[in-house]
Amino acid sequence: DGGITQSPKYLFRKEGQNVTLSCEQNLNHDAMYWYRQDPGQGLRLIYYSQIVNDFQKGDIAEGYSVSREKKESFPLTVTSAQKNPTAFYLCASSISSGGEAFFGQGTRLTVV
């Protein structure tokens, strides 16, 4: 099932702490994406990467950072600057930019 794996499934963070969400894919896809899902707001794009060592901001990048050092990996760091980090985070990948996206199972982040 998948080929794109997110971990952990559930994550709790104290206010003021940074936290990193993992996303790994073995589909040999060039493009990878991070989305945030909140009730009634659909999937909002945080960051995306079309190739190793390159990434672009999406619509809601403030308070987040990413890296793309390997083709297979696209970790997302939720920093203390993100004012409302509690959400469901989905990672996705596609063969080419903007094509069919395959999603991971998601990470539910809760700030306590």
Added chain:
Amino acid sequence: GENVEQHPSTLSVQEGDSAVIKCTYSDSASNYFPWYKQELGKRPQLIIDIRSNVGEKKDQRIAVTLNKTAKHFSLHITETQPEDSAVYFCAASIASSNTGKLIFGQGTTLQVKP
């Protein structure tokens, strides 16, 4: 940048009826329009997609239509079944471009009543 609007936000139908979900997009350069289904607690999964060189595509009970002039595309589900109950998302992108990225609509919660 691209903006995708999706309506309605919720849709309730009787089993066996048809359901239609509509989306509009803003970037006329968009050329790829997928639809995803997300069941409760699960990841979104692609159910059908259409490219800009095609006006309609059908897969069993599911069809998608595209009007490029009006920048509208729609999902049609016929003979709905309770297992069709889920959240449906439309999306648009400029596939295979240097700036290609999928932008999603807000989602439609479909409830099929037995």
